[in-house]
Amino acid sequence: MNSEYKTMDTLELIRRTVDSTASAEDFQVLQSRMLNDSETRRQYARYANLHAALSDGRLASRPNAVPPTAPAAIKAFSWLHWRPITAVAAGIVIGLFSATVVFGYVMPLARSLTLLEESFEGASPLASKVVLEPGVWRGDQAVIVSAEQQVQPVSGQRMLRFLRQDHQGKARLAGGHIADVYRLIDLRGHRDDVAQGDVVIQASASVNAIPFSNEEKFGCAISLFALDAHSVPESASYIGTALESEANAMARSSRTKLDRELASWQRLTTEMRLPANTDYIVVRLHISQSFDSNGAPVFTGSYADDVRVTLTRRSPLP
Amino acid sequence: MPDNDNDESHDLFLRLYVEHEEALRCFLLTLLPGREEAREVMQGVAMVLWRKFSSLSSPSNFRPWAFGVARMQALTFNRDRQRDRLVFDEEVLALLADEADHEADAHAAERAALDECLGKLDPAQRKLLEAAYEPGTRIDELAVTMGRTPMSFYKALHRIRLALMDCTQRVLTREGMA
Structure with missing residues (x-):
């Protein structure tokens, strides 16, 4: 295992996993920590819960108005x-x-x-x-x-x-x-x-x-x-x-x-x-x-x- | 439980599903970190819940029953993708599911406190967060449009999330719920 992982913040590994930017090695390190450490699991579950809540639409503001569109003929187009x-x-x-x-x-x-x-x-x-x-x-x-x-x-x-x-x-x-x-x-x-x-x-x-x-x-x-x-x-x-x-x-x-x-x-x-x-x-x-x-x-x-x-x-x- | 083919059963299902859907969705996102994957599995979970609704012994058991269905659906999904994706091993997934299930009420309280904390973000943080969580957003492309590198964008997003976690904890402590 790369030595940088010895000191890497668990929260950063969690962040990478939640954001789908974790490498295979990142992911394995986090999995290992979660397997052996209930506090890591607790941190992960809290972080994922926040991520889930933010993904749930509560942030959604009214979308920008659609720009004006010019009339055009209806035809079968893809x-x-x-x-x-x-x-x-x-x-x-x-x-x-x-x-x-x-x-x-x-x-x-x-x-x-x-x-x-x-x-x-x-x-x-x-x-x-x-x-x-x-x-x-x-x-x-x-x-x-x-x-x-x-x-x-x-x-x-x-x-x-x-x-x-x-x-x-x-x-x-x-x-x-x-x-x-x-x-x-x-x-x-x-x-x-x-x-x-x-x-x-x-x-x-x-x-x-x-x-x-x-x-x-x-x-x-x-x-x-x-x-x-x-x-x-x-x-x-x-x-x-x-x-x-x-x-x-x-x-x-x-x-x-x-x-x-x-x-x-x-x-x-x-x-x-x-x-x-x-x-x-x-x-x-x-x-x-x-x-x-x-x-x-x-x-x-x-x-x-x-x-x-x-x-x-x-x-x-x- | 009544048969599925009547309005009473349908309305009862809807009522229970509506009540627990947010918790279910968050539970699945904990087990399946990718938003797309969780959405896909959530659709399957909803279908299974409805199809098997008549087997539910009592409405008061809906939450543990639904969490159990969600756990199995997530496990099946991960098994199908174990070879080509970063997915949790079954043992880790089981431990995580136990954690998320056990802390479901605490997580629900944190989500409830989140609205107050979102209101405390400064406009730039709020704008970044809204953009990041807009459905369909690709962070690498978004970062470029906002004049950032993807890494700096992710770091900023991470700092905001940590601040929100601290804030929700403070809110719950203040309200005697932590």
């Missing part, structure tokens, strides 16, 4: 094959309930495609018991509102407000209730790219709430479900159950507890590597409310805004 210098200048904007769908925007560090930018500037999402279809929000009752109850939209002039859990399709839980809204995104136009197996999808959304009592707790999350064409649930009344069982892959942000700060929005983020046979993505915004006593199954002031979904190419895992 965004992954675009060269950044040309791709950054091209794109197309399609309004779907005023959601902005931008093709061809390329991020500085990786070639990316923004699938959805939703600031809820248009019509209200439809209620449950309707067939899922691309371009519209489905799920539990929600409405689009302007600034209200001293909550300002984080993007644009409007935002989504959760209204209530839909009891027609859900069991009532003792001590709490849950509301979800869903958005289906059709990826079949990108089948060839997705089939390469090196595409990662990232989703983020901002959430906020009016101050609530100490007895109440709110948790929010954003989820992604990758489906093939045969697995798309037909009706919103089944999507809650069917998504988990039918999805080829799924990911969810960490559950973010809503704070009582009206002025600041909290950001949810998640990502996952897409299975090569992905035809559709379902994005789910989820809010749960728990309370000690029997509260009314109504959300009096819980909001979501600025939902973004992006595809990025990333090297396959070895």
Whole structure:
């Protein structure tokens, strides 16, 4: 063993391992120390716990605004094959309930495609018991509102407000209730790219709430479900159950507890590597409310805004 | 436990999963240091938990049951990659899993204290941290864009993490939780 390891700080070895910059020898030295020393294991677990917490999206601030895109004709193109210098200048904007769908925007560090930018500037999402279809929000009752109850939209002039859990399709839980809204995104136009197996999808959304009592707790999350064409649930009344069982892959942000700060929005983020046979993505915004006593199954002031979904190419895992 | 094919079971699963997901994710990131690897395994863990949910004896056992599933998934993942990657030996992984499991509450308290500590960072530190943990970021490329060498960037990141660990410990001591 190299003599430098005799004096090397264990924390530096831990750092290298966590950051994936450790050499094989670094790693073996650390493993040996962890095998024989409980304090090293304790240090490693604490450091990794911090790293995990920081990786969990709590640092996420609102992403930079997407630069303006010029209209271009829709045609079958492979965004992954675009060269950044040309791709950054091209794109197309399609309004779907005023959601902005931008093709061809390329991020500085990786070639990316923004699938959805939703600031809820248009019509209200439809209620449950309707067939899922691309371009519209489905799920539990929600409405689009302007600034209200001293909550300002984080993007644009409007935002989504959760209204209530839909009891027609859900069991009532003792001590709490849950509301979800869903958005289906059709990826079949990108089948060839997705089939390469090196595409990662990232989703983020901002959430906020009016101050609530100490007895109440709110948790929010954003989820992604990758489906093939045969697995798309037909009706919103089944999507809650069917998504988990039918999805080829799924990911969810960490559950973010809503704070009582009206002025600041909290950001949810998640990502996952897409299975090569992905035809559709379902994005789910989820809010749960728990309370000690029997509260009314109504959300009096819980909001979501600025939902973004992006595809990025990333090297396959070895 | 109810059968998986009904809304009550689905909602109960969601509720338990939501409650424990952060702890599970952090547990996996301890056993599998690479963020990508941990994410990949987390997806598998979620699927297994849901598929086997009906075998859970009681909701109060969800956390140890889920940690056990996560531990096995991590072990399987490491076995598949033992030859070509730096992965923990099974014995080390088992010891680490015991440590992370045993300290799960303390780690959860540290994560809860983290928000206060993040608020105490100066803007430059916060900016560096946010950039480093932006999904998809490559540190070597990021360092160049910030006018640093990758090594100096990693060192700066390390110092911030250590400062945050000290801070969370102080917060917990102040609150009588350390």
